[in-house]
Amino acid sequence: MNKLLILGAGTAGTMAANHLLATLDKSAWSITVVDQDTEHRYQPGYLFIPFWMKPERVVKDRRELLHDGIEFVEAGIAKVHREEREVELVDGRRLSYDWLVIASGTRPxxxxxxxxxxxxxxxxxxxxxxxxxxxxxxxxxxxxxxxxxxxxxxxxxxxxxxxxxxxxxxxxxxxxxxxxxxxxxxxxxxxxxxxxxxxxxxxxxxxxxxxxxxxxxxxxxxxxxxxxxxxxxxxxxxxxxxxxxxxxxxxxVGQQFVMDSGLGNDAGFVPVDKHTLRSVVDERIFVLGDASDIPTSKAGSVAHFAVEEFIDNFIAAVDGRPLPNAFDGHANCFIESGRGQAMLLDFNYDTQPLKGTFPVPVVGPMTLLKPSRANHLGKLAFEQIYWKMLLPGHKLPVSSHMSMAGKRQPKE
Missing domain, CATH: 3.50.50.60 (FAD/NAD(P)-binding domain)
Structure with a gap:
């Protein structure tokens, strides 16, 4: 039985676990997710709590968001022992793994x-x-x-x-x-x-x-x-x-266990190949979401697009094949601008946020770098998309690779 261990049950960790459960042979794999508590919090809601959102609205039980067949361990993480392929928990227990995914996020x-x-x-x-x-x-x-x-x-x-x-x-x-x-x-x-x-x-x-x-x-x-x-x-x-x-x-900064394990840079983020999301020091470790040092926004959309690219790469890595997908750093972010409007940014490693329309040229309905009511409604709608589509692992009709369709290059 191959053991996959995922550290972190936030956005990236939950998505990866649910996607892989549907992809891997259940008779040949076990998937275990570790986090220090059972509360999954919709972090984009933190912005709205000071103004109008009820705090309890952003909290759900992590265990209910993971599909049946995924084991959840509630414990703090103390250290990753790469040589032994074991993760030491704060309570002294050790969990062994064949493959490790670090999705432990960042913290203020x-x-x-x-x-x-x-x-x-x-x-x-x-x-x-x-x-x-x-x-x-x-x-x-x-x-x-x-x-x-x-x-x-x-x-x-x-x-x-x-x-x-x-x-x-x-x-x-x-x-x-x-x-x-x-x-x-x-x-x-x-x-x-x-x-x-x-x-x-x-x-x-x-x-x-x-x-x-x-x-x-x-x-x-x-x-x-x-x-x-x-x-x-x-x-x-x-x-x-x-x-x-x-x-x-x-x-x-990154999590303390990342620093204590010698896996992080000075800020505690794990250096990875920015296209494959594979650790630069251990080929058995992948890093998803905010925990890595990739040069793009630490945002939920990045975690979403990166996880979609990661799944095929993980299967290839297990099989010993070249990794087929190259993540381009795609980020897609709404910016609340007040007055019942919002702006939208769409960019990646190589292309800065530009003006235009999204996702369809001319038609939109979203506008890039321009406040609109449609963008605001899109941001509000994302809450339900997050809970009901992203976390369960459903495919969204938005490419994980950034498209130049509808974007206008600035005049020289």
């Missing part, structure tokens, strides 16, 4: 910024929405906020879902506009990047939208610390930004 670590997690204002006037607990705490503070200075801040890159901070800035602006107190609230978007986003075309469009919404942009801001007493965000170059409410995205 507020201890990496002086004055953040260890500051007196944490979860009071300094918040984050990248965890369930953080988004719930922010909901309460936002409800009580009536005037003052808000900073929406990214500590460093890479982060999970790099458009989410921009989405929060647009949504919080719209939130106060609807309340009729927008004139009492000053909003600044603070980023270590040299513009609103990483790529030129998208950065220009998103920066223009920030300007249209009277949201200030503080770029190239490398945070040194949070001065809790003075309520200021302090950069290494000496700049200081005062705040009454700071919504920050802490540094994102």
């Amino acid at each position: 670590d507020p201890t990496l910024v002086d004055g953040m997690a260890d500051g007196s204002l944490w979860r009071d006037k300094v918040h984050e929405f990248y965890t369930y607990e953080g988004s719930v705490a922010l909901k309460k503070s936002l409800a009580e906020f009536t005037e003052g200075r808000i900073l929406v801040h990214i500590a460093e890159m890479p982060i999970k879902c790099p458009v989410a901070p921009l989405e929060f800035a647009f949504l919080v602006e719209d939130h106060f506009r609807k309340q009729g107190i927008r004139h009492k609230v000053d909003i600044t978007y603070v980023t270590p990047l040299d513009g609103a986003f990483t790529k030129p075309v998208a950065s220009k469009e998103l920066g223009g939208l920030l300007k249209d919404r009277s949201i200030r942009l503080a770029a190239d801001f490398a945070v040194e610390r949070i001065d809790n007493e003075a309520q200021k965000l302090v950069a290494y170059d000496g700049r200081e930004l005062p705040f009454d409410l700071l919504v920050t995205i802490p540094p994102n």
